[in-house]
Amino acid sequence: MSSFKGSFTYTVDSKGRINIPAKMRKNLLPEANNSFVVTRGFEPCIFVYPYDEWMKREGEIGKLQQTDPQHRFFTRMLLQFATDAELDGQSRIILPKELMHYAKIENDVFILGAFDRIEVWNPDEYKKYLDGQQEDYLTVASKVFEKKVD
Amino acid sequence: MSSFKGSFTYTVDSKGRINIPAKMRKNLLPEANNSFVVTRGFEPCIFVYPYDEWMKREGEIGKLQQTDPQHRFFTRMLLQFATDAELDGQSRIILPKELMHYAKIENDVFILGAFDRIEVWNPDEYKKYLDGQQEDYLTVASKVFEKKVD
DNA sequence: TAAAAACTACCCACTTTTACCCACTTATTG
DNA sequence: CAATAAGTGGGTAAAAGTGGGTAGTTTTTA
Numbered sequence: 001m002s003s004f005k006g007s008f009t010y011t012v013d014s015k016g017r018i019n020i021p022a023k024m025r026k027n028l029l030p031e032a033n034n035s036f037v038v039t040r041g042f043e044p045c046i047f048v049y050p051y052d053e054w055m056k057r058e059g060e061i062g063k064l065q066q067t068d069p070q071h072r073f074f075t076r077m078l079l080q081f082a083t084d085a086e087l088d089g090q091s092r093i094i095l096p097k098e099l100m101h102y103a104k105i106e107n108d109v110f111i112l113g114a115f116d117r118i119e120v121w122n123p124d125e126y127k128k129y130l131d132g133q134q135e136d137y138l139t140v141a142s143k144v145f146e147k148k149v150d
Numbered sequence: 151m152s153s154f155k156g157s158f159t160y161t162v163d164s165k166g167r168i169n170i171p172a173k174m175r176k177n178l179l180p181e182a183n184n185s186f187v188v189t190r191g192f193e194p195c196i197f198v199y200p201y202d203e204w205m206k207r208e209g210e211i212g213k214l215q216q217t218d219p220q221h222r223f224f225t226r227m228l229l230q231f232a233t234d235a236e237l238d239g240q241s242r243i244i245l246p247k248e249l250m251h252y253a254k255i256e257n258d259v260f261i262l263g264a265f266d267r268i269e270v271w272n273p274d275e276y277k278k279y280l281d282g283q284q285e286d287y288l289t290v291a292s293k294v295f296e297k298k299v300d
Numbered sequence: 301t302a303a304a305a306a307c308t309a310c311c312c313a314c315t316t317t318t319a320c321c322c323a324c325t326t327a328t329t330g
Numbered sequence: 331c332a333a334t335a336a337g338t339g340g341g342t343a344a345a346a347g348t349g350g351g352t353a354g355t356t357t358t359t360a
Contacts, residue, residue: 011338015318019337037155042288058153061265064294072192072264074294077287079263082155084173089320090337161348165308169347172318239310240347 002027002050004113009123011108016100017092018109020048024118025091036093036118040081044125046099048085048118095120152177152200154263159273161258166250167242168259170198174268175241186243186268190231194275196249198235198268206266245270 008021020036028034032050041047049057061078064071081102085093095105103122110123121129133140158171178184182200191197199207211228214221231252235243245255253272260273271279285293 013339015340017338022336058155058265060295066266067192069192070290071294073283074287074290075264076262076269077290079155079265080157082263084155086319089322092337094318163349165350167348172346238308242347244308 001116002029002032002053003115004118005115006113008111009108010111012095012100012105016095016097017088018095018111018120019090019092020087020118021111022091024111024113025087034087036085036087038083038085038093038096038099039078040099040102041119043129044103044122046095046103046105046120048093048120049116053116054082151266152179152182152203153265154268155265156263158261159258160261162245162250162255166245166247167238168245168261168270169240169242170237170268171261172241174261174263175237184237186235186237188233188235188243188246188249189228190249190252191269193279194253194272196245196253196255196270198243198270199266203266204232 004024004027006021006023010019010021012018028050029052032052035051037049037051037054039047039049057078061075064075066072066075081099083096083099087093103120104125105120105122108123110121110126112119112121112126135143154174154177156171156173160169160171162168178200179202182202185201187199187201187204189197189199207228211225214225216222216225231246231249233246233249237243253270254275255270255272258273260271260276262269262271262276283290
């Protein structure tokens with residue numbers, strides 16, 4: 001499977017395009033077909049899934065019973081902001097205006113490899129996100145792995 | 151199979167026509183034959199099924215026990231408002247007046263890709279729908295996947 | 301049942317957005 | 331330190347979205 005890591009600060013051009021870092025492109029599977037699905041992140045950022053990873057997310061929906069109101073709500077939330085994006089000749093994708101607005105992205109972006117997805121942040125918003133964390137990395141790390149630190 | 155995603159705000163013209171977004175048209179299968187079946191949604195909106203997907207819905211009805219009054223009621227509701235619609239030369243379909251009235255659609259529509267169907271909403275009604283949700287996306291998501299959050 | 305009204309299918313036309321190309325500068329790399 | 335790749339910027343033809351005319355059909359109504 002695809003696995004992204006690292007972080008990069010790139011520019012957004014006047015047409016809303018960003019380059020996908022070469023080091024991340026190298027981790028794309030052939031079956032992703034140079035295609036991505038771009039959607040709204042849980043925090044104020046944009047999630048960029050390679051197509052093969054996105055299809056795993058979408059596969060879950062097919063199993064849902066669309067006569068259940070909660071299942072319809074979930075389907076709508078997941079799909080409402082999702083947009084296809086293909087790499088152009090210069091290895092860039094276009095960020096939808098709506099998502100740029102949501103993530104408060106203007107001229108620069110902080111691009112973060114996050115395992116199965118690529119995240120695109122306004123660099124300042126990412127700083128705020130880090131500052132807003134209640135607990136530090138080591139504390140959270142130990143909780144995540146159900147161990148007590150110290 | 152067809153799989154629609156994304157959302158768009160388009161206009162309804164004086165003849166009751168709406169454009170089917172190009173990004174959704176790309177996901178139509180050849181067997182849908184540029185044809186749709188338009189019917190009443192569960193919420194105040196219009197469901198637009200590509201023809202091939204509609205046939206699956208009809209197949210499900212075929213399995214219902216028509217001696218059961220509730221099954222008969224469900225069958226009637228689904229079929230009563232169903233209308234065929236074909237793309238015209240400009241990739242538009244006509245929304246039946248009855249359904250436009252049901253969904254309170256006037257000048258603008260919010261078009262939402264919802265996996266196997268396209269939904270057409272009055273933009274304000276969609277906002278109301280979202281505001282009316284008891285639980286947020288993350289909570290519902292975790293319930294849908296039968297996990298407890300936090 | 302004939303005239304009027306409404307609806308539909310098929311055009312054409314216009315504006316805005318997008319896809320695709322070319323070009324330049326800055327980093328990497330053998 | 332040349333040669334290639336990576337990152338950035340922009341022009342332009344094609345596609346997408348919107349609006350409306352008209353002729354033929356169906357529906358309504360006097």
